[in-house]
Amino acid sequence: MIYRFLRGFNEIYPVAVLFAFIAAFFVAFAFTVIYPLVPIILIISSVFLVVIARVTFLVLRHFERGIALASLRNGKCPACATACDVLRVGESRVQECPSCRRIFDEVGAPYVPQERVEDANKSVSLEHASPEGARVAADGSGGV
Numbered sequence: 001m002i003y004r005f006l007r008g009f010n011e012i013y014p015v016a017v018l019f020a021f022i023a024a025f026f027v028a029f030a031f032t033v034i035y036p037l038v039p040i041i042l043i044i045s046s047v048f049l050v051v052i053a054r055v056t057f058l059v060l061r062h063f064e065r066g067i068a069l070a071s072l073r074n075g076k077c078p079a080c081a082t083a084c085d086v087l088r089v090g091e092s093r094v095q096e097c098p099s100c101r102r103i104f105d106e107v108g109a110p111y112v113p114q115e116r117v118e119d120a121n122k123s124v125s126l127e128h129a130s131p132e133g134a135r136v137a138a139d140g141s142g143g144v
């Protein structure tokens with residue numbers, strides 16, 4: 001439950017911060033003629049706000065992956081607590097949930113095969129399946 005909330009929040013967080021900074025730009029732009037102290041303060045504080053936004057994101061992502069790893073070590077999906085299938089993609093092990101189809105890599109991060117150049121054209125083999133997942137191993141390159 002808390003994992004799903006954190007992951008959803010972390011997915012919208014970068015876009016939300018971007019739009020907040022764009023909104024701050026328009027506020028500063030509107031105040032340039034009315035009251036020039038506001039844009040000056042916003043420009044100076046924006047440097048610190050970028051650092052705060054970045055550190056907040058790193059802390060939230062750290063918690064998200066910590067929760068995911070704690071659950072994955074028990075062989076359970078962090079989002080729905082179903083037993084995960086362990087797949088081997090090249091040299092790396094990924095865990096796939098047979099219920100909600102989420103895939104996690106070794107550090108607990110969501111695994112997106114298209115974003116891994118080193119895993120392109122690597123074969124995917126099922127290392128061991130979850131007890132309740134009576135699913136045939138997906139074999140081949142683009143399958144997982």
Ligand SMILES: [Zn+2]
Binds near residue numbers: 079081097098101102
């Ligand atoms: Zn799941």
